[in-house]
Amino acid sequence: MKIADLWRLSRTAYKEVSFQSIFSLRTGAILPQKEADIGRLARSAEVNTLISKIITTIFIAAFGFTIFLPTAIGMGLPKVPKEMVIVGGVTAFLAVLLFLIAFMGLQVATSLVSSKIVEVLSPLPLSKHDISWIVFLCFIKIFDIPLLIALLVFPVLYAFSSGSFLGGLASFLSIGVTEIFALALTMGLAGFFYSRILSGGGRSKWKALLRFIFLIVWILPSFGAYLVMNFAVQIAQTFASMTQILSSLQFIALIYPFSFGFLVSYASFPSEINYFILTLSIISSFGYSTLAAYCLKFVTSFIRRIGTGVGGVITPMREIVKDTIIRPQAPWFGIIRKDLRMASRSPSYASLFLLPALQTAILVFSFSFGEVGLSTILGMLFGMSLVTLLLPPTLLSIEGVSSAYTRSLPLKKRTLILAKTMLTTVIYAISLVVLFVAAVFLKKNFVSILAFGAVHTFSVAAASMLELTILANKFWKGDFALGNVYARLSTFILIIIPGFAMVLFPILAALIAYFLADYFVLTIFSTIAILEFATMMLAVLRE
């Protein structure tokens, strides 16, 4: 079949993969599958995938314009030679690119690996070769905009800004290699995850620990992306300074992505050449390019295995079952246990569970910038609570996949709300512990952090109950399918905004009190937080 025809067919497959990423969450939901509704979902799925690609592209562009390109026009750091600034800038940009593409890839790779497009294509009069091409082109379409923009636009802009064609060419090579590494990382993790976690059950503690380790590995790119987004400029500066310090070691040129940083730098400014480092960087860049070629081969063969169904991307594992004993608990505990088990097998859910603690760990960096006053503490609590409050809609959307089944159980709405509130509050409390331990370790106002943090937990619990009540009421009325909450951005935002307002309210009141009557700050803060909690508790108990 002609490549043009395969490209056309891959568009249909791509639409199906984007659609499945949303529609699969509707399965088992209570809404009728009306034609207009399905049509709206299909459009929404395409728009969502496009938005995801555009957002990734915007991030890449932002880092390209703030880290990568300024080095080409000689903007740099005082006391750091310009070629070292380029090494730092290029290295940081490549690290950002690797994390961002891998992060975006991990969001969609799961739906591609688990998608059933091959089952639809297989009975058609298409050869296995054609099918694997269609799947491969579909895979390319998932990443096309960010990959092309990074690969084509930045090297050209770099060549123009630095006035070095050779520099542009070297940056083209380094970006291309990085993109292939990111794709290989994505597909490798997706395959590993599915074969080792999703398809493998098990109840031993060892298996649970293994799952946890795999999940950490899986979500590392997400955290890496999050970290570089927050500290991109500092990272670039650190890389540049580090390069200057370590350049005496010279062997840093052997390490990816520094090797490409040196390559681009010396290609752009041949007058500054250190021939030994240049030789090392050329040798290592060649080695990494060869590795990239192998990675590309791995990615294509992996996709082909999805395309042909040969070789088993997913290899289910069967456990030896000794007994059928189960341990029922109270309903609320049963719900929490089920949610934690599901989260332990889903990287996207797991990352949301870990995000508040990670956010706190990152916020702790600001401790080193001076005294920790009331405004810093309250600001931190607000930031931590915002991230935590993304959790309640997620926890309820966990039910979405089999919401019809859940609705058939004798489950009180308030049991569901209180169980998920309890889990959200515990997650918030864990991030508070991280904050408190850091404060004790750094000897920074830990008594105030403990007092305000503990009290604010009531407000976070109240906000969680508010979000869950709104969502559960909509779900009970059958207004929408729970698993679909992320497909309906307006619904999602309308649910979390009241939650945000609720956690902000005691903070604002405390800040106002601080200027008017600072003796009453904690009293006012506590009164409002506890009132919020009591009000929401009463409202939920009436459900």
Place this chain on the structure above:
Amino acid sequence: MVQQAAVTVEGLVVAYGSFVAVDNLSFTVHPGEVYGLLGPNGAGKTSTIKALIGVLQPRSGKIQVYGMPLSDEVAVKSQIGYVPEEVVLFDSLTPREFFEFIASVRRLEADVVNFRLERLACALDVKQYFDTPIAALSRGNKQKVAITAALLHEPKLLILDEPLIGLDARSSKILKELITFHAKKGGAVIFSTHIMEVAEKLCTRVGIINKGRLVGEGTVEGLRKLVKSAEGSLEDIFLKVTEQEKDMQEIIRALEEGQ
């Protein structure tokens, strides 16, 4: 003394926007009865069942389960064991974890539930999959997990939506026996199926739905009298009652002429 009905449905209307899926449906199921809901695809069987278990909000009508209105949600659902048509469970859980969740929500005692679970797992041959994620199970095995979960609390009323789809011969036979035994013990069963032979053998009474309306109800014998056919199978009766018989003959003739 009049025995209390297991299920009473009066004037049930289920609509999706302007589309009316179930139109003024009324029927009663008594304890000890196996009531078959039959109908062509899209007739409104699943919508009726979803309304019965409180998953769908009817536009109007009255549903009572053992004399309790559906608004008494928790009490009603405690009496029901439900197997959905499309078995979508929590795929990332293993059956053991799924049963633990179900038993927790239903507040079942560990000793009692473990005894029942062992028996059901052996009967339906699901024990070997206990620690395999549900996602990795075949459709038939998922169906067995759903059936086991529906029977864990020994419900008084079983509502099964196409329960035999995907089951192997052994499990199918066991499920049929379970249904019969459940009814003999005084429980009630409502199940929808497309397999007329099964309905004919298992059901005490059947209700035939077409375009959301009940177009025929009674025992198979009673329906035979209704369509004035002394020997017709339930399939023939079904086609007659749903007014598909004439269409069928025309379609078959057209197909034969096209050969």
